[in-house]
Amino acid sequence: MTDGLTRIVHTPPSAHLIDILPPGVVLYGADGAALTQALRYWSRKVIGVDFMGPLSEIPPAEILESVDVVLYAEGEKELIKNFHRLPRRRVLCRIPSGSGLFDSIKLVASLNIVPDLLQNLEEISPEQALDVVRYYLHHRALQVPIEPFHSILSRLVLSQNLDLWEMARYNPDHFVFLDAEGNVGLSYEDLADKRFLGTIHQDPVSWKKSEVYRDLSRFLNELPQTHPECLACPFFFFCRGYMRYKRGECMTLTAVLEELRQASVEIYELRELFADVGQLPAQLEVEEGSRSRTANPQNRDIRDEPV
Numbered sequence: 001m002t003d004g005l006t007r008i009v010h011t012p013p014s015a016h017l018i019d020i021l022p023p024g025v026v027l028y029g030a031d032g033a034a035l036t037q038a039l040r041y042w043s044r045k046v047i048g049v050d051f052m053g054p055l056s057e058i059p060p061a062e063i064l065e066s067v068d069v070v071l072y073a074e075g076e077k078e079l080i081k082n083f084h085r086l087p088r089r090r091v092l093c094r095i096p097s098g099s100g101l102f103d104s105i106k107l108v109a110s111l112n113i114v115p116d117l118l119q120n121l122e123e124i125s126p127e128q129a130l131d132v133v134r135y136y137l138h139h140r141a142l143q144v145p146i147e148p149f150h151s152i153l154s155r156l157v158l159s160q161n162l163d164l165w166e167m168a169r170y171n172p173d174h175f176v177f178l179d180a181e182g183n184v185g186l187s188y189e190d191l192a193d194k195r196f197l198g199t200i201h202q203d204p205v206s207w208k209k210s211e212v213y214r215d216l217s218r219f220l221n222e223l224p225q226t227h228p229e230c231l232a233c234p235f236f237f238f239c240r241g242y243m244r245y246k247r248g249e250c251m252t253l254t255a256v257l258e259e260l261r262q263a264s265v266e267i268y269e270l271r272e273l274f275a276d277v278g279q280l281p282a283q284l285e286v287e288e289g290s291r292s293r294t295a296n297p298q299n300r301d302i303r304d305e306p307v
């Protein structure tokens, strides 16, 4: 890649692709054996693994210890059965939506794995999402963050910005996704739909001529005219129309953000109060973002983050 930008590249474990990529590679796929081999051989380049196969075939935990792992588990039973195979840290689990979502979240969190709802937030009703947010905010025994709520709350408390496009890894200047032939997409969904920016062998500057890139640029440029409600939205600084672009609506996101905003105000006020008396309860210590590989570029251990 010759445009001077440093990107995280998501690639299947194919030698002809990994060989030509700079460090900063996320391996993805369902073939545990192929991923294990690639992790052993290209360990210096790999920063993460998105594992999409059955957990019984996940690469050995000791190989995954040094990278961020994202799981796409089928359900609770699969997680419980294979828990002993998983690394003990830096694991995030995408939770499928459905009626059992809340129970799944509680179970995943109790296994000390970080549940993540960002990808399917708008498939969940606002009521269902708020149940999870309130559990995250008020369940004192919770030992791990629930994402994306923890990253959002952390930034709100610290009055720092957070870019939803970046959190979702949807920005071709920073994240790209390859298929086995070297075609480049903006996301796994785009790869599946064969919506390509170009190929990894082309100059990234040429990707800007692709229909996908032009669609994205057009959406962003025309947002004030096509979605004026976004500019008036109190959460524009954070979302910048991402949910409209990806899902067409944002009822759940706005409900979640409002709940987290209120919580951040309460936390802020309590911190001020306790700062006056010189002692801050541990529960009010909300540190900078926890979300590994996105909001947490230093790859700090997500389990070490206070909730």
Ligand code: SF4
Binding pocket: 229, 230, 231, 233, 234, 235, 236, 239, 240, 241, 242, 243, 244, 245, 249, 250, 253, 254
């Ligand atoms: S939350 Fe909704 S209205 Fe607000 S910026 Fe995002 S898509 Fe637009």
